[in-house]
Amino acid sequence: MTSAHRRGAAVLVDEPHHDGSALYFPERPRVLGDAVDIYLRVPHAAGVGRVLLRQVHDGEAFEVPAQVALADVGGAAWWRARLVQVNPVVRYRFLTDGGPFGYRWITAAGPIDRDPTDAHDFRSVVYEPGPEWLRDAVAYQIFPDRFARGADAPAPHEPPAVVPDWAQPATWDDDPEWQAPAAGRQFFGGDLVGVAQKLDHLQGLGVDLIYLTPVFPAPSNHRYNASSFDVVDPLLGGDEGLAALVAAAHARGMRVIGDFTTNHTGSQHDWFRAAQADQRSEEAGFYFFGDGPADYVGWFDVPSLPKLDHRSDALRERMISSADSPIRRFLRPPFALDGWRIDVANMTARHGEDDHNAEVARQVRAAVLAEQPDAYLVAEHFHDFTPDVDADGWHGVMNYSGFTFPLWRWLGGEDAPSDPALGLHWRDWPRLPAAAAVGTMRDFSAVPWSVRQDSLLAVSSHDTARIASIAGDPKLVEVALAAMLTFPGVPMIFAGDEAGLTGRNGEESRRPMPWHVPGAFDHASGEVLRRLIAVRRKSAALRRGSMRWAFADDDRMAFLRETADETVLVLLARGGGDGTPISLGTSAMGLQTPRESDTLYSSAAPVVGDGCITIAGHGPAVGIWRWAGGGPHDTHDGPHDRQRKKG
Template sequence: MSTAPVPHLLDDPHHDGSELYVPPGTPALGDEVPVRVRVPAGGAERAVWLRVVEDGEPRTVPARLDRADAHERWYEATVRVHNPVTGYRLLLDEPGGYRWLNQRGVHARDVTDAHDHRLSVHDAAPAWLHDAVVYQVFPDRFARSAQADVRALPGWATPMGWDDEPVATGDTGRQLAGGDLRGVQDRLDHLQRLGVDTLYLTPVFPGRSNHRYDATTFDHVDPLLGGDDALVALSAAVHARGMRIVGDLTTNHTGAGHDWFRRALADPTSEERSFYYWTAQDPGYVGWLGHRSLPKLDHGAPGLARRLTAGDDSVVARWLRGPVALDGWRIDVANMTGRYGADDRTHEVARTIRATMRAVNPDAVLVSEHFHDAGTDMGAGGWHANMNYSGFSRPVWTWLADPAGRTPTLGLDVPLPRRPGPDVVATMRDFDAAVPWAVTTHQWNLLASHDTPRTRTVVGTRELQEVAAGLLLTYPGTPVVFAGDEGGLTGTTGEHARVPMPWADVDAGGGPRWDAATFATYQRLIALRRSSRALREGGLRWAVVTDDALAFVRETADERVLVLAARAPWPGAELPAWLAPDGAENLYGGAALPRVEGTGPDRGPVLRLPGDGPGVQVWRVR
């Protein structure tokens, strides 16, 4: 391995949607919004132009030099918000040609509009999401209350001991461990000790499976979980602690046992008949991905909107009101909701849900589940944010994947590859650039969920899980922790990863199935995020991208934070000393950021990034 320091990227022109470049808040149609771009002092630009697209037609306006110092120049131009989503990018006129600056970076070639910066008049996610750290609970596997022991199991269920290992394949949905909502309430101290403040529950409606995505009704909570009273009590306990609670709703399909579907089968003249898609092929109706247990909903039916998504009496509204008072919904299979053949009502459904939520609780959040490219769905005024598998989970997994592991790639029948840093960052930038910044800064970033292998299984070691968690808690977006990841739980598939929480080991402060050191790591990183506005709300500038190390800067008007994540030892890097004219304070990882003589031709002072690894280092640079 070469010991020469690697080059940095901080001399690239930069613009993003954070407060240093765009005024905070959601603009209205007709607003004129000043946007700013920073260009390094060594840049050769003769002029900077703003290219904006209005009514589908591009036009350019000059940017004016706003201020300059020895290190950089700042230009400003005005974007008129003429369309609900107004795209723009910057043009740098330079000797020998021009370069474009869009969300993807700087390009010495022509580029498409797909990655332009965007201003949107659609209301952004509620402000509390900036500060939130979300904790995902799969109720059957989190905790059992005393009441759970006296409930009779339904005929579809196979009892599973709390210390049993879940099956990884086959009829996984039948294993019932018996966790319930009173059990979750009994363990809220654990969530607060970790530092999370938002509880996200996978479905609580009755079903014929342990996951309950096959609801038999939306009218009440599964008695196996304690019924409606248990959810009311849990929500009250969560809110009493100053926390929030988000529910999970399936709008793409119901279970075959749902009361709507049973009426539809029994009476072809019923209103419920119009709620579903019907075919001449067996079984006579469309099932989600061919599953006959999950009949697909037809959102072209006016009665379905009234019952499920629109208005005061809808399912969406009912559970946001008291006494439950959920703080938002995560929508299952959001990418397929409203889409079938020639029908494409996804954006309409999303906007309807958001309008209903806004009328009941303007501060509620609406999050979609979308496993691949959600870009075209995220700027339409529907979903506030997406579960960011493509823009965060997958690239981080491929960077940190255990080379000796055989973890499957999510959605593909191939093993998870181990990729170099430049490929990983290129993927993250691609997906970030497909959505407005107001979405990027609220995306639900996650390292694992009930649908994926566990983080520890993917990366293989405690040290690399710390690197993964470091990225989760410092990258733009809302961090989501799957219950048990904070203790190093393992699992090879989504079903196998739904392991019951090992409370005996947790209560003992550690044990064979609970890594207390990993729990302490998550605690420290969550506390770090809470201590820094730049980590919660700041922009993102990539500083170093190498095979084995990634570094980026998060900035607000009052704070600048530098993050370094390394998966292995690497040569280190030299950053310009102007980044920290008054020194640097280590916030995590313990390493100093010394100011030394550089190795470049001018031998001027630089900041030396250490080449240690694996590990995470974070500094507040003054």
Template sequence: MSLHEDHARLRVRVPGGADAVYAHVVEDGEAELIEGEQEYSSEGVSWYTVQIPLLAVVTPYRFAIVRGRRYIWLNQAGAHDHEVTDDGDFRLITGPNPPSWVPGTAVYQIFPDRFARDDDSLDPLTEHPDWAVPRHWDDEPSGSGPAAAVEYYGGTLDGVRRHLDHLADLGAEVVYLTPFFPARSTHRYDAAGFDEVDPLLGGDAALKALTREAHARGMRVMGDLTTNHTGDRHEWFETARADADSEEAGYYYFTDHPDGYVSWLGVRSLPKLDHSSPALRERMYGADDSVLLDRLGGSGHSAEDERLDGWRIDVANMTGRLGAQDVNHEVSGMIATRMREIAPQAWLLAEHFYDAGPDTRHDGWHGVMNYAGFTRPVWAWLNTGPEGVRYAATHTSAPLPTSGAAAAVRAMRTTNAGLPWRVRTHSVNALSTHDSARFATVVADPVLHAVGVAAQATLPGVPFVFAGDEIGLEGRDGENARRTMPWHRTGDWDQELLDAHRRLLRLHRILPALGAGGLRWLDSGEHHMTFLRSLGEQVVLVHLANGPHDERTAEFQDLDADGWETVESAGRVRARFDGKVGVGAEGPGHLVAVGTRRVG
């Protein structure tokens, strides 16, 4: 595909050729079929090109491959021999692109209270705020419950800075910090203000020092901002409750001032923000010195090497939504526009647990935390853990389902079909987060864990590692998973798993096709999935297995590439490249091979 000022030139690969190929485009509610031309044909594979007009903001399209009087419809979900809706269409978003550095990077998520202290002490800290319950560094966090949010271990931003060597050794290039604003909890999603960094974490000086050193190492630093709510001790909310006529009172949804108000999921300590307020918008993300833009350089107060490189937006899916009111797209579009004006290379990542497609088909969030299109399908396929493990943040007793690999592939194809491609490549592939059980507990097998790491490093999207996953930390739910890094007990670390992370994150970094390349599914069964990633002349073959299966060969003979070399292999998978390509497995494992494109 190539983009021009008013049109796009599309290319589509058609095994077996066709009598004609069309692009289906809808403009102003009316569909049109635009005929393409055959560009190239060799060894039973033909390439066609179609030129389509670029529409304002988003151009949706799919292909009609015509053979006789039969149509094959090709969209992001795959090929179909029946009529399909527009929902799975490919989508081009016009306008400035998101940051180009994102697809080739890897993210390391840090929950500051649990990562590292200023020093190597382990005992409960004697100095602590009145709301906190001090814990020994080796204490296991509670599961969900009132005490979980106030357990205080004493990690700091200087503690993070002390261990940047670990991130560099792992291959992580983005340091993502969960909230660092003052609050009355250690998760800090109940912000009490946005003007300073929590002194418990070391204050503004510690964040600036961390950012300077990370930048000096070629790393980036990303913050976490809640646009859906504040804490009930936030200065805005306290002003709003004290004066019903204040500007701040319009920032929230009061049903019976001052004690009746809407909060996130009914949690009284998290009053919900009302984005219909122009004053709130200006203060939150409109003005150059607003909460969101200030630390990206909007105010000019921070030196360039002390500025953040992006924000992860907490509860992005609920921001600007309440009942009949829905300004979510308007809000995300304004945030994206203002960020681009102030910091064009800053990343805007949205939390989204479910179907993110409808919220991404415009110029807004650059990417999402792709729980629906990656985490949940991979969990369902690879989980062998104990009873009681639940999906992230679902507030349900429903058990975690199980599926075969083919069903997981169908789930990924279906859910990701709703995401514009540029959104998918700027979204993250997480196996665990601070809101979920640990993947080590979900799979209960280090070999299967490595298969999951291979999936997150090779499928479209950005690898995302929750601190401690790389050494096998466990956790049965989101709160219990927020365990401390055992820096003083390296003998307990799973060194093989750590090494697998190093190797696979390195592959993601050095193979351009794994960052920005296209995706072609080749084969899947009960215990395996196989796919290609390709960019220019580079073609990457990936085979993932969670159990034994017979060798597959016939499915792989139109790969358009040769000169295959295995660059990563672990577990009990096997491959042969002897004129024919064959892959099989005697047990769980993964394999990555690189070839050179020979046609098209």
């Protein structure tokens, strides 16, 4: 990987700031017509004397003046304005007389010194966020075939193992195949009993949410080509295996979500076979057929993955909304899953001129919450998810575009793999500066705050290269893991990252877990994860606080996570450059009388003096420091009280 042209440092902590967290949006509207006060933090260094709030009602934008609620708290003036929730989604941004031209918009994507499109706006919604337990969750993704075999289960290549016709038996030490068709046929024999027997390992890391890739029967190891949604694959332990795993996890205070394909089935699915057998059947309307049963639409033209046609009300009833639908039934005992990850959610119900994606997302959410009000619903999405998350559909997404990919492009090593499907377009793709990564991350922040909080943050997954192969250097892996555990969202570990497993693409990354290798789990990444998860657990700001960018240059980025009681500064440095120390004004940070910091993760404490906090700038390195106090508890005569007005 080549390095991009070097750019200057940007001190961002002096910028006005707003986000949808409780510090700036203390009470969210719940019904149309609610009027609530929201706040803009304006550091004195920004030189702002006027603020307007622009909001869009029924498609028309208008502006209302903001007033100073507190003139000097944490080195800033806090401006208050009234937002009225006229529509289910209200887009808004602030106009100030700051910046070089005296004309600066404050948007979700950051300050803009010209008139931007509404795509950059903050979004206020009336829809309920994801479950409260998600705020504290740390997730762990498991690909069952490669995770663990139950202690009594024979290896696939040894009698009396039963191996299906489609499978190519493998030993646990075999390298994963990465080219079709062998990649989908290689069968290692991991099962749900094996997962249940390794819960001690997960708890030892600090994990409390398990995400299982599909468990339905299918003629492949990945099981995204399901042949039925009625039962759990017997090769994984059947219905009893899933029920026992979830019960064991629940007994430990852990939760489990499954993986469901609303976009397609397998070509051996009961529904598709019925459709091909009788083109006048109800099931024939579940798919896109042309001239006869052999002429149908496959997902990306893959014939083994016939695409579902959600124009069919009967399909939606059978798959989603009926009491016996798989989406609802597996949320009930004896299975009692805690939610779903929806595969290919971005392509579901989209084909040609037809687009029913938002309708289906809304219907899935209604079905899930009717069955289990505390469930979590997250969507797979590999590109720009921002248009798909304003409605009452997915709680969040797998945040590849707004987190994983920009982080990779900043940290990627000289030998980082390419993968056009993941936006890594060529072998020598450039190593971008931190300021560019921050710019992308800010662009993808233009979504409801609840979506940021409820989205999964991963540095690797079963569909991507491993972070160990992307970064190359274990110290850079540490930087990536620290980002995952300190950004707003739900951190998600891909099984094996704690053991330093490698993989240059999704198939190669699906390596079996090295349980039998002495010392495999003494890897540095495992200890890093345990420490960082413990840091996250002890800081409410890291789990629930606002996020304010503080600094970015080529090789370093720093940001603040804040609540009314706590300020946390996070530094991520990849190395390179001259390692010049970073100085941030204590007033702009909201620390007018800074006391000694609580060092949560670093070998060095910040230096306080001359109105600045100075932190070492060399890398690769991670620093996490905490101070008592953050934003104001009060912004009026009383605490952040909510004012409701109708009409």
